[in-house]
Amino acid sequence: MSKKFSQKDVYEPSEETRRYAWVNNERIYEMALDYLTFWDSVAKNDIEWFEPYREVLDSSNAPFYRWFVGGKINITHNCLDRHVETKGDKTAIIWQGEPENEKERITYRELYRRVCRFANALRALGVRKEDVVTIYMGMVPELPIAMLACARIGAIHNVVFGGFSATALRDRINDANSKVVVTMDGYYRRGKVIETKRIVDKALEGCNVESVVVLERIGNDVNMVDGRDVWWHELEEGLPNKCECKALDSEHTLFILYTSGTTGKPKGVLHVHGGYNVGTHITTKWVFDLKDRDVFWCTADIGWITGHSYVVYGPLSNGATVLIYEGAPDYPQPDRWWSIIEQYGVTVFYTAPTAIRYFMKLGEEWLKKHNLSSLRLLGTVGETIDPKAWKWYYKYVGNERCPVIDTWWQTETGMIIIAPLPGITKLKPGSVTLPFPGILVNIRDEDGNPADSGELVIMNPWPAMFRNLWGEPERFVKQYWRLDGSGRLIYYAEDGARRDGDGYYWIIGRIDEVLKVSGHRLGSAEIESALISHEAVSEAAVIGKPHEIKGQVPIAFVVLKTGYEPSVKLEKDLKTHVRNEIGAIAVPEEIYFVEQLPKTRSGKIVRRILLAIEKGEEIGDITTLEDVTVVERIKDVRRAK
Numbered sequence: 283m284s285k286k287f288s289q290k291d292v293y294e295p296s297e298e299t300r301r302y303a304w305v306n307n308e309r310i311y312e313m314a315l316d317y318l319t320f321w322d323s324v325a326k327n328d329i330e331w332f333e334p335y336r337e338v339l340d341s342s343n344a345p346f347y348r349w350f351v352g353g354k355i356n357i358t359h360n361c362l363d364r365h366v367e368t369k370g371d372k373t374a375i376i377w378q379g380e381p382e383n384e385k386e387r388i389t390y391r392e393l394y395r396r397v398c399r400f401a402n403a404l405r406a407l408g409v410r411k412e413d414v415v416t417i418y419m420g421m422v423p424e425l426p427i428a429m430l431a432c433a434r435i436g437a438i439h440n441v442v443f444g445g446f447s448a449t450a451l452r453d454r455i456n457d458a459n460s461k462v463v464v465t466m467d468g469y470y471r472r473g474k475v476i477e478t479k480r481i482v483d484k485a486l487e488g489c490n491v492e493s494v495v496v497l498e499r500i501g502n503d504v505n506m507v508d509g510r511d512v513w514w515h516e517l518e519e520g521l522p523n524k525c526e527c528k529a530l531d532s533e534h535t536l537f538i539l540y541t542s543g544t545t546g547k548p549k550g551v552l553h554v555h556g557g558y559n560v561g562t563h564i565t566t567k568w569v570f571d572l573k574d575r576d577v578f579w580c581t582a583d584i585g586w587i588t589g590h591s592y593v594v595y596g597p598l599s600n601g602a603t604v605l606i607y608e609g610a611p612d613y614p615q616p617d618r619w620w621s622i623i624e625q626y627g628v629t630v631f632y633t634a635p636t637a638i639r640y641f642m643k644l645g646e647e648w649l650k651k652h653n654l655s656s657l658r659l660l661g662t663v664g665e666t667i668d669p670k671a672w673k674w675y676y677k678y679v680g681n682e683r684c685p686v687i688d689t690w691w692q693t694e695t696g697m698i699i700i701a702p703l704p705g706i707t708k709l710k711p712g713s714v715t716l717p718f719p720g721i722l723v724n725i726r727d728e729d730g731n732p733a734d735s736g737e738l739v740i741m742n743p744w745p746a747m748f749r750n751l752w753g754e755p756e757r758f759v760k761q762y763w764r765l766d767g768s769g770r771l772i773y774y775a776e777d778g779a780r781r782d783g784d785g786y787y788w789i790i791g792r793i794d795e796v797l798k799v800s801g802h803r804l805g806s807a808e809i810e811s812a813l814i815s816h817e818a819v820s821e822a823a824v825i826g827k828p829h830e831i832k833g834q835v836p837i838a839f840v841v842l843k844t845g846y847e848p849s850v851k852l853e854k855d856l857k858t859h860v861r862n863e864i865g866a867i868a869v870p871e872e873i874y875f876v877e878q879l880p881k882t883r884s885g886k887i888v889r890r891i892l893l894a895i896e897k898g899e900e901i902g903d904i905t906t907l908e909d910v911t912v913v914e915r916i917k918d919v920r921r922a923k
């Protein structure tokens with residue numbers, strides 16, 4: 283074991299946290315070793331079923347696992363109906379607009395009614411079970427309302443992050459074969475209006491969509507296409523605020539969510555009602571130790587999996603109060619988040635390392651202006667949090683009272699997989715600690731043998747696991763699942779990891795060509811294909827360069843077609859092009875025009891070499907390159923800039 287892993291830096295759960303916690307018996311891990319019995323008891327104790335399932339897990343067609351076989355369920359029953367009876371007047375959603383005077387509190391009863399009404403509206407449009415509804419909105423209550431309305435009638439939602447461009451939106455609408463789009467006129471970001479509907483109009487130039495529902499949020503001018511576009515409030519007029527909760531098969535698809543991988547084409551990750559409900563419910567409850575009086579704020583955009591699982595479904599299934607904030611973290615001032623925490627008495631706060639690093643850089647003064655004593659637990663997700671940022675978060679946000687809960691998971695896993703349980707787990711800054719009860723995690727070396735360092739794998743299926751990739755079952759099987767020596771099918775996470783002497787996990791980062799830019803997942807290949815789609819570009823390679831706040835930023839190496847010359851203007855054009863193709867988050871920080879890319883004799887681009895050049899590190903072995911002189915020539919281009 284390397285020295286780095288002999289840990290002196292250990293934080294024990296406080297007496298108060300331990301006493302208060304849902305889980306305060308260390309034996310839980312042992313008790314959950316029989317994982318099917320464990321998940322069976324969670325599903326029975328915490329989730330309501332219209333009809334009981336016959337079998338916890340069916341592995342007969344692995345990796346197409348089926349959970350809670352034969353059960354009938356609807357996740358919206360567990361998120362709404364059952365709470366209306368017991369706590370209808372409790373606040374479900376606190377919404378804060380970016381303008382300070384725009385806010386709203388929605389009780390469980392009101393949320394239930396609004397979901398039902400919109401579900402009826404979707405039905406009126408002709409949306410039926412299994413139809414795909416694409417949702418492209420900012421952070422307003424109607425976004426979760428639209429998601430829940432889809433789920434209620436058995437339709438499949440396909441939420442596209444509001445920061446994606448018209449082209450990226452079009453690709454996702456078309457790939458999902460979606461006939462209905464739900465959107466809005468616009469929303470606020472940094473005091474400006476983002477004109478969402480305008481982006482949708484552009485996206486729809488290349489789509490065959492039947493209807494577009496438009497929420498009026500701002501009142502800005504929008505173009506309504508006759509026979510296709512309809513206002514949300516007009517569609518709802520006269521519709522009842524009750525709508526039958528469709529009893530669905532446990533394995534009925536709940537949503538598609540596109541995420542980046544190694545190829546240019548994003549993958550449509552599929553999740554289902556039953557297992558996803560069970561997995562997100564119990565992880566929300568135990569990892570965040572959520573109680574009835576909590577105010578839970580997960581700052582993720584609902585357009586990403588973190589928002590699906592821990593803004594919408596997990597907390598609502600627990601009957602919690604969630605906070606949704608529309609705007610930028612530092613608008614109008616860098617203390618906006620802290621002022622929101624103070625104003626609403628947020629108790630559990632879940633954010634990303636990139637945000638923590640950003641606020642760390644701005645300085646503690648902004649925090650000290652506010653009383654943050656309502657906080658009792660802090661979470662983090664999206665990339666590795668370095669011990670320095672961990673300790674800053676612990677000290678200045680949590681005032682050394684709140685455990686920092688680092689959670690590892692993915693769009694594919696649907697639910698948190700590795701994280702501390704606040705009442706029992708000792709914390710080590712920088713470590714995601716231990717797998718959640720009922721989940722068996724391990725590490726494999728390059729030959730597929732168990733090791734203390736290598737690729738992170740999950741050994742058993744888990745309830746909220748993705749069930750497939752939309753339209754790409756072969757890719758689902760090939761990409762993620764491998765048989766080990768004993769014939770066991772194992773999930774490969776594509777993350778590098780180490781385990782220390784205490785069995786604690788330390789995540790190193792992606793081992794594939796996937797970048798994490800401010801916590802957002804982007805494929806090198808995706809940005810490369812955006813660049814190549816520009817008329818001037820013949821070839822492109824994109825790497826993730828380490829960045830102090832964003833974690834990584836994309837850097838592009840571009841080979842131009844004959845007839846095109848490098849210029850400042852062309853560089854600007856290419857950046858705009860990437861912004862239009864994918865979105866602002868994908869724009870390369872730097873573009874280098876090179877004559878050639880480093881390639882192996884078989885023609886594979888060796889991005890590792892570009893990264894080493896960019897970081898000014900030893901290049902290592904280049905003998906496999908087709909042309910070794912390319913390295914020096916690329917270095918010259920960088921120096922000249």
Ligand code: WT7
Binds near residue numbers: 541663688691776802
């Ligand atoms: C990738 C998944 C679902 C969470 C949000 C991102 C990285 C996630 C951690 C963590 C180190 C982390 C991994 C993973 N990641 N959480 N706590 N420590 N790395 O979901 O966009 O699907 O990205 O995020 O590299 O593979 P995603």
